[in-house]
Each structure stands twice: as structure tokens, then as C-alpha cells.
Amino acid sequence: MINTNGFETEIKVAKLNALAKAGVVNAEGFYTVGGRTAVDFANSSRRFGKDGDGLEKLEELLTFLKSMGHLHEEEASSYHMYLFQNPDRCAETMNTLRHMRARFLAMLGQASNGWPIDPSFIAELNDHLLNFKTHLMLEPSEGGYVLTAKQSEQGPEQLLYPIFKDIAEFIVSDQLEKVRQCASDSCDLFFVNQSRNGRRRWCSMSTCGNRAKVNAYLKRQET
Ligand SMILES: [Zn+2]
Structure with a gap:
């Protein structure tokens, strides 16, 4: 993730470790001050140690989802094949994701000021949720079975499911009215004021x- 060499890298790694220890970012440099997937996703245009958008490429989305506990290593490697099979579809998925992040950020900005939710954002989110087909499945676990919701279809678009689902759950939760933007002039991160x-x-x-x-x-x- 960190591309510089030598001393500068050491300082960045030390800083990353300190920030991770303080709960500001995770080990991959994604900000975790949002406290849940939806809000951390809203903050994901920034990633510690990286210039440019934190979610530029599909590989970065895989890392984001893994670091947030939404994707296992084996699942992530199976998604890697789409990068070779259909890079255009992967790029399109990332465009959709960043477009929805921009819309969600606008909604958070409004919500943090006490404004109502823009219904056109809800309609667009609903259109995306309509594309996900899931089914229930019993899977073995320690001492028995767990019931999990599995996605019925395959493709890079399925990676958006845990994020869009958490945005929807966040909107109906009591956390929405507690969302705030950092008071620092040089920081635009959102968090849930609990x-x-x-x-x-x-x-x-x-x-x-x-x-x-x-x-x-x-x-x-001074005074
Ligand atoms: Zn801040």
C-alpha cells in the first residue's frame, strides 16, 4: 500500500500503526471512525498512506471488504479472476460504487444538518438493492450449523451487496440522526455521535x- 522507500516508509508504517492502535484507521489504512460499514465506506475516498481515491480499483474494494470483515481471503481470490476475465465490468462496478458514495456523502451532509433524506437517493439505492438475489443456506460451524444469506448470482457487482445493505440498515437505524461531520476545518470525515x-x-x-x-x-x- 505504501509505495515510498526507506526512512519515509518506516515513518509512515509507524504512523499507520499508531493510528490503527488509536482506532482511527484499520491495518489497511481505511478510516474506521465511522464505526460501521456504511459510514466507513462514506469516508473511504481517503485512505492513509495512499494518494488519490481509497477505492479506485476493484483490488482496493476487495481489501476494504476483507478489512471490514465482509470477505474471506478465498472469496477475495475468486473475485480476482473477474479482473482478468472482464476488466470493463470491474471498472463499471467501481464507477457505480463511487457514484453511490458521492450520493451517500451528500445525504450524510444533509442528515448531519437535520435535513430530511432526499427521496431520489432512496429510489436509486432501491434500484441497486433490487439487483441482489439472495437465498438462505445452512452451513456447518463450531458445534452445529449457522443460517446464512448467500448471494444467488455471481459477478463483481455482488461485492457491492454488504455496503449497500449496510447503508439501507443505517438509514432505518437510530444512528442516522446521530451522524456528524468532524468539526476540524481540515477534515471531512463522518462519524456517528454515540x-x-x-x-x-x-x-x-x-x-x-x-x-x-x-x-x-x-x-x-498568545493572549
Ligand atoms: Zn477529523
Whole structure:
């Protein structure tokens, strides 16, 4: 993921580890301050250690889904074959995903300001949900079986399912009205404000929160 060499790489790796330890990003550099797949996905245009969009290529989506616990290693490798068989279809899938992320971000921006949900976004999300066919299946697990919903069709588009499903679940949850954007001017990350007093203002205390505290302290020292 990190393409520079030598000393600079070491610093970046150390920084990544520190941010991961603080719960700001995961081991792959995706921001986890959103606290759930839908909101972390909204924040996924940024990825620590990478310039440009965090979800540019299908490989990156596979890494994102694996790091969020939605895809096993073996499943991910079976999706890799689509990159060779049908790169255009993979690129199209990523275009759809980024388009829906932009629309979802706009919706989050409105929701965080107390505005109602744009019905045209819901209609578009519903159109996508209509394309997913699932069936129930009993699978062996430790000490018995688990009932899981499996996707009936195959193709790179199926990778969008866990993300779109969580967006839909997020919209009907009590978390929607608690969504906020980081108060830092230099940060646009969204999070769900679940602090007991409801006063959380920053995506993370270990990054933006601390910076704001230090800045406020320095300002007090000046006067
Ligand atoms: Zn922030």
C-alpha cells in the first residue's frame, strides 16, 4: 500500500500503526471512525498512506471488504479472476460504487444538518438493492450449523451487496440522526455521535480532537 522507500516508509508504517492502535484507521489504512460499514465506506475516498481515491480499483474494494470483515481471503481470490476475465465490468462496478458514495456523502451532509433524506437517493439505492438475489443456506460451524444469506448470482457487482445493505440498515437505524461531520476545518470525515452527552465534535480525539485542543491552548498562551 505504501509505495515510498526507506526512512519515509518506516515513518509512515509507524504512523499507520499508531493510528490503527488509536482506532482511527484499520491495518489497511481505511478510516474506521465511522464505526460501521456504511459510514466507513462514506469516508473511504481517503485512505492513509495512499494518494488519490481509497477505492479506485476493484483490488482496493476487495481489501476494504476483507478489512471490514465482509470477505474471506478465498472469496477475495475468486473475485480476482473477474479482473482478468472482464476488466470493463470491474471498472463499471467501481464507477457505480463511487457514484453511490458521492450520493451517500451528500445525504450524510444533509442528515448531519437535520435535513430530511432526499427521496431520489432512496429510489436509486432501491434500484441497486433490487439487483441482489439472495437465498438462505445452512452451513456447518463450531458445534452445529449457522443460517446464512448467500448471494444467488455471481459477478463483481455482488461485492457491492454488504455496503449497500449496510447503508439501507443505517438509514432505518437510530444512528442516522446521530451522524456528524468532524468539526476540524481540515477534515471531512463522518462519524456517528454515540457519546453519552452527545457532545462529540471530532472524528477522533487522538487526531483532530487533540489538534484542536493544542491549537486552543496555543491561542490562550498568545493572549
Ligand atoms: Zn477529523
